[in-house]
């Protein structure tokens with residue numbers, strides 16, 4: 001097994017753990033026996049088009065030949081679609097009476113986003129974790145506790161991968177998401193208490 005090669009579609013995340021003063025690697029998707037472990041040095045830009053990624057890699061002086069860089073036409077187009085369906089909605093109009101709207105406008109785009117990210121091998125990305133959280137919350141709104149529990153568990157597992165190292169930045173991320181989760185719950189509770197009215201919701 002070779003550890004810590006570079007890929008734009010990594011199967012592991014690295015993070016600094018301050019109390020133990022060590023670098024941690026955690027698998028972001030299943031890694032088969034004898035499979036190499038890949039990390040990314042440019043985590044903020046791995047969904048950018050292949051030529052942009054290669055420019056960022058110039059200081060490291062190598063040409064990336066990962067699955068995405070080897071097939072940029074398919075990969076770049078998939079990333080474009082991921083950004084299209086996964087974009088954060090700042091303001092949405094919610095009709096408290098229309099459960100089909102929640103399914104169509106909130107749940108379906110998140111499901112599509114997750115599917116594309118899994119096809120592309122991008123489970124390491126923050127958007128993947130955020131999509132899991134959105135699914136749990138929106139199924140909660142629909143009163144589907146089975147689906148809510150399923151996505152909540154996947155979200156918690158994803159937090160373990162993406163935010164489990166103990167450093168101030170991860171702590172800040174956890175607190176921010178927890179606050180947003182509570183705020184969204186309050187908003188959704190208000191909507192379901194006033195069925196039949198339309199609301200404009202800031203998410």
Ligand SMILES: [Zn+2]
Nearest residue numbers: 008064066069
């Ligand atoms: Zn690459």
